Amino acid sequence: MTPDRQTITCDLAIIGAGPAGMMAAVRASECGARVVLLEKNHMPGIKLLMTGKERCNITNAETDAREFTSRFGKSGKFLMNALYHFGVEDTIEFFHRHKVKTKVERGGRIFPASDRAGDVHELFISAIRKKGVTLLTQCRIDKIILKGNAIESVILKNAVVRSINYLISTGGLSYPRTGSTGDGYTWARQMGHTIIRPQPALTPVLVKEQWIKDLEGLSLKNVRISVYQHNRKKFDRFGEALFTGSGLSGPIILDMSKSIGDLLNSGPADLYIDFKPALDAAQLDKRILRDLDGNRNRSIRNILPRLLPVRLVLLMLKQAGISPDRKGHSITREERIKLRSLLKQFPLTPKGLLGFDKAIITTGGIALNEINPKTMQSKLIRNLYFAGEILDLDGPTGGYNLQVCWSTGYLAGESAAAN
Ligand SMILES: Cc1cc2nc3c(=O)[nH]c(=O)nc-3n(C[C@H](O)[C@H](O)[C@H](O)COP(=O)(O)OP(=O)(O)OC[C@H]3O[C@@H](n4cnc5c(N)ncnc54)[C@H](O)[C@@H]3O)c2cc1C
Structure with a gap:
């Protein structure tokens, strides 16, 4: 017998509350969307709390978008739109506006002035609450139901989420104990996306x-x-x-x-x-x-x-x-x-x-040619968006990888809210 499930309706359902998913949630709700954020852990952003040896290297002071994207090799070109839309300076301004002061260290590494990743984490938890995002933690996703070339609903253990748009930001495979176990790759593959072989990097x-x-x-x-x-x-x-x-x-x-x-x-x-x-x-x-x-x-x-x-x-x-x-x-x-x-x-x-247990990031992921770089929307599933490390993008140490999350999360959240 199938259990009775409560139906939750919204404009944007985001799966995965890491840095990319949280930024997307904040931006989409700022744009007026009713957002539901689904996280399988007991709280969002567990990996974020560990970043930069718990000091969180938020971004890098390299403000030239071309120079910044060159650090991502050939895939860097894909990032240009997201960076022009919400780049390093916008990110710093965002943190300052949310009362997280920053400082620059050697190699252009930017950290919270407090040296606390916890401050970055608290910023998002508080912004999500203030913007009225519905956060569901410890939620297990049973299935994603497709109808034609669109997602119809996401089936959780005790609820069904019906949304206009969906965003997958479940991260890669590195440090799996933080929740990044590659679930998003499986769903994306089932929906027809190509997954470039995920491999441990920065290890x-x-x-x-x-x-x-x-x-x-x-x-x-x-x-x-x-x-x-x-x-x-x-x-x-x-x-x-x-x-x-x-x-x-x-x-x-x-x-x-x-x-x-x-x-x-x-x-x-x-x-x-x-x-x-x-x-x-x-x-x-x-x-x-x-x-x-x-x-x-x-x-x-x-x-x-x-x-x-x-x-x-x-x-x-x-x-x-x-x-x-x-x-x-x-x-x-x-x-x-x-x-x-x-x-x-x-x-x-x-x-x-x-291996992945000790790798800072994952190389590989959703093939970039199947995503619109101007919106982060899937070219295959019309109401689906991606953001963050799940994408086939990997940068060096120094704040580059979190910037991918801020830029792609912001752009995906805004685009999905408008659509
Ligand atoms: C030890 C360490 C230190 C790092 N330090 C830095 C640094 O200082 N600067 C930097 O730029 N980068 C750093 N990184 C890399 C950076 O943390 C990642 O690139 C970033 O966290 C990726 O964000 P994301 O939102 O894409 O995915 P993640 O942070 O992996 O978040 C994905 C979220 O999705 C959730 N999820 C997964 N599957 C499901 C599911 N089935 N249902 C619901 N939810 C699900 C996960 O639980 C998780 O909360 C570091 C990484 C590590 C491991």
């Missing part, structure tokens, strides 16, 4: 070297990491990295992870850390000589911390084959050169990437 890199676990938690600033294959340099990045128990993470590693994964698919690769990128080999040699000369009777283990984080010293000496108790004056030229080359080219062997 830590695993390395073969077992001793790396001793360095867990050590962060590196101002290093250059280069990746080679068949002795040829493929790419490099300068900035911050972090040792994990099983490999490397941190901004530059996350940004290179997709390319490292691609490289590993075609064969083994090598990774080198340059701890002193500001000095060339000759300058570094002089610097080491000066440190050794000025500390002739100290042991090398006490001299190296001038050049390296303390936690790396013993490891570096072991790799160089130098006893930590040797005095500065006893280090031979060969040993000095060995140290210099390890400081400039410390080798590690990448063996793979961590």
Whole structure:
């Protein structure tokens, strides 16, 4: 027997209350639409609360739309309309208007001045309430019913939602424990959409070297990491990295992870850390000589911390084959050169990437050529819209991915409200 279900009617039903869905709900209701927001968790925006190490890197200060979209590779062109409609400056203004002050950090990363992702979350919860959006949490969607090329209703466990328009913003597959389990891909595929294979991106890199676990938690600033294959340099990045128990993470590693994964698919690769990128080999040699000369009777283990984080010293000496108790004056030229080359080219062997559990975002998703970039409306199902990470768009770290949610959510909400 089918249970009796209450019928809820509205102008726009949004499935998925992450950043994209919440922004769409706020904008659509501002435009006068009666909005129902459906979320399967006990509360909206669980992933949002974790963003930027709970500080939420809201967006990036790159205000030039062309420059901004170039960070998304070939798919970036699709974003242009959404960014022109609601771009970085509009986003900052939106947050200020809702009493969340912002600040800019290194690399143009924009955070709430309070350093609290919770403030961004509260902004949306309060805006949703004030605008009269009906928020249904812990709701399980049984089915989406189609009639011709339109959605007729969404069947929940205890209710039927009948809406003029529908928006799917269920995110990707990364950090599935936050609710992003790819449900939207399944529905979209059933409705005829093409799904570009979802893959983990912005994810830590695993390395073969077992001793790396001793360095867990050590962060590196101002290093250059280069990746080679068949002795040829493929790419490099300068900035911050972090040792994990099983490999490397941190901004530059996350940004290179997709390319490292691609490289590993075609064969083994090598990774080198340059701890002193500001000095060339000759300058570094002089610097080491000066440190050794000025500390002739100290042991090398006490001299190296001038050049390296303390936690790396013993490891570096072991790799160089130098006893930590040797005095500065006893280090031979060969040993000095060995140290210099390890400081400039410390080798590690990448063996793979961590999966969706630890990936910041998902690459792949709904094929962009099946969505109207001016409205975010499906070209296949006339009353369906998409927004956020479910789309086949992936940007680097630095606030780019949340901006996709703000821009596409705002545009989709506004378009769906007008239609
Ligand atoms: C640890 C971490 C840190 C990050 N930090 C940053 C950062 O600082 N800056 C940045 O730009 N990006 C960051 N990101 C990426 C960013 O969080 C995502 O790109 C963004 O959350 C995607 O938003 P979304 O609304 O599209 O989807 P999501 O945030 O994934 O939200 C989707 C929502 O849909 C709900 N849902 C799913 N299926 C159903 C269903 N069947 N029924 C009802 N509801 C459903 C989910 O429960 C969830 O609430 C980070 C990601 C992670 C994992």
